[in-house]
Amino acid sequence: MKGLPPVLITAIVLVLGFAACAVQFPNIASTRVVGNLLTDNAFLGIVAVGMTFVIISGGIDLSVGSVIGFTTVFVALVIERWGVPPLAAFLAILVLSAAFGAAMGAVIHVFDLPPFIVTLAGMFLARGASFLLSTESVPITAPIYSTVSDFALRMPGGGRLTAIAIIMLVIVIGGALLLHLTRFGANVYALGGSRTTASLMGVAVGKMTIKIYMLSSLLAGIAGIVFSFYTSAGYSLSAVGVELDSIAAVVIGGTLLTGGQGSVIGTFLGVLIQGMIQTYINFDGTLSSWWTKIATGVLLFAFIALQQGLVALARRPVTKSAGVAS
């Protein structure tokens, strides 16, 4: 074989990193800390799942952070100012964000534009729209918010698995099943391999592109709702730069930035690694929180270098020998 698969390397980094943290701060190795880590990164985990699909298919989605921001403001205003029932508000924003993603996918396909440009435009558009709605932070006081915030499964050791952490775990598992077990998932990899070839093989490339960006935006919408639970407020400046954090998680998780290879589980591990670094810095107390970014940057470099190495290896024609059936 060609050495360790990238996901395994990510897993090893996570385990070693966690062990190192636990040696320095024994308290880190508790369900309480792990529970908090999952809660704090729930929204990131959710968008990163969508980003994984996009990147494996050979694209990129820069709009997700803005979609989260827009969602929080939209939900807050609609519930608080207009008195719309929260569930109806959630449904409306999910439809809206899915349509937004579908539109970006359609533009990418029909006009054959680079996803980078189209989703960059989408990023400005969604962020701008959220400023139009409100420039201030709008607190949400609807009862469902406190109910959801209070809900948690007790874990042994006193940790709390909150509702939003559960939502994230369900989406990670669902995303992994969708990617690895369904026809849709196989087509995502096919697009990442080569759009032209996939299309010649009969894959409906246009529909796939639309669905993939729709999925990414839909998950960004869900992440936005989760984010509003997390902060109990809607703010047009929330989740700035989250698109980059999620791309980082995807790449650290072993997904090839050029598409065609990767996994949702890897992305999840990537999110956990980022959360772990954040936790370490919190425990340390003296380090500036910007160290999270620096550590993430170093890790990214390491992983991209690693991928380049693996790609170079894979390029070498290691031709497998074929047996001949008799």
Next chain:
Amino acid sequence: MGNGLDPASPLLEVRGISKSFGAVRALQDVDFTLRAGEIHALLGENGAGKSTLIKVVTGVFPRDAGIVRLGGEDVAPRSAKAALSAGIATVYQEVNLLPNLSVAQNLFLDRQPMRFGIVREGEMRRRAKALLADFGLDIDVAAPLGDYSVAIQHVTAIARAVDLSARVLILDEPTASLDRHEVEILFRIMRQLAKRGIGIVFVSHFLDQVYEISDRITVLRNGRLVGEREIASLPRIELIRMMLGRELAETTSARAAASERPPREVCASFENYGKASYVAPFNLELRHGEVVGLAGLLGSGRTETARLVFGAERADRGQAKVEGAAVRLQSPRDGVRHGFGYCPEERKTDGIVAELTVRENIVLALQAKRGLHRPLSRREQDEIGRRYIRMLDIRPPDPERPVGLLSGGNQQKVLLARWLATSPRLLVLDEPTRGIDVGAHAEIIRLIRELCDDGLSLLVISSELDEIVTYSDRVVVLRDRAHVEELAGEAIDVGNILAAIAADSVAVALEAHT
């Protein structure tokens, strides 16, 4: 016939198709008729419009004019997927499938066996194995397709199309990278399918194969229909005249002239050269003005030998010498520095830069050899581009056209031109005539001879034994990644080469009996 199909009824009718790419009129008013249960060869020179016709029929390119009727009904598929669901399965010339997906996924992409919305991976693998077994392949279908050789990838592509069991099966140069054995298997399957009433369109530049398998032929030239004939009543010479629009200048297959040249000094030599689990150590001497042919089945170590010689792969033992001096060949750069050139077999991934123009592609290796601080002037580039376009008859003769827009065969010629432009002392050609039409084929063989007379040393890999026999001064036969036999002079003939290739299977058969 028993299948209730009228063998003479048209299954696929194409009438008055035209297609232009900008100013290039790729197809003009072309008709084509395919009957149920027939194997119909679509022939023509490189750039004649064969692949374009196929793509227009299957909706990959929109057509400018004309109609397509399938089973009597007008169809206008707007994508490969639509053509597929209408009942037209195609292996396109440039399709290598998706190297990042498993073999099984490639075979069943978009039509995997499902249960409750979930792909039944086990069932899919089982079917993939069974399907490939029909083609004599027994491989791990869970491994990525990219891990396998081009030939296996091609067989996979064909198996996929065959398994779609459509009413029309179109194969654009399916045999280009297959060896004899695989071609036989493919032909057997094509005949079975035709018997079931499927109409098959077959594009190939191998006229032997065309005569062996097809019932009728249609010939295109410069985007126009030349004619449609029954193969049985069409002499080969007449067919060639239809394709070329002129007589083929005689390329004798007599090889006498080649062997009569006096032996010249050694250009490069390899002693006990090899690499563990790649190619067994071999001795090889390449002389100036001499063609050495490498023969053997696919996977016998031909390409591997070529890569070692060029430096694309590092040897772990043995000694290489160039003009008598010991050298180390660690990388392709070393090869180029010592005046070697290498035309690989996989032109799409290993050679052609589709976005660059014909001129830029041709001067690429020469520029690299001179170094970036000594750029070729535009005038020199134009001059070189024009010279090779003329020499190899690259069409259209436009040096400023992106190579990706040329037909498959013309891309092959551009690649050859690139290495010729570096005036190498040793040129390694891996399947140089693959995908090249009869006219250019003869041209390239003549060119090989001329180059030799100028003192170039050539190492040529080919699956075409007739061809190898025609131009080689010596032939090295490989088997199971080892050099097993070297033939020279009178001993070079197809029979002897086949005997050397086959000796092994005889031995195996004997072993099995004891």
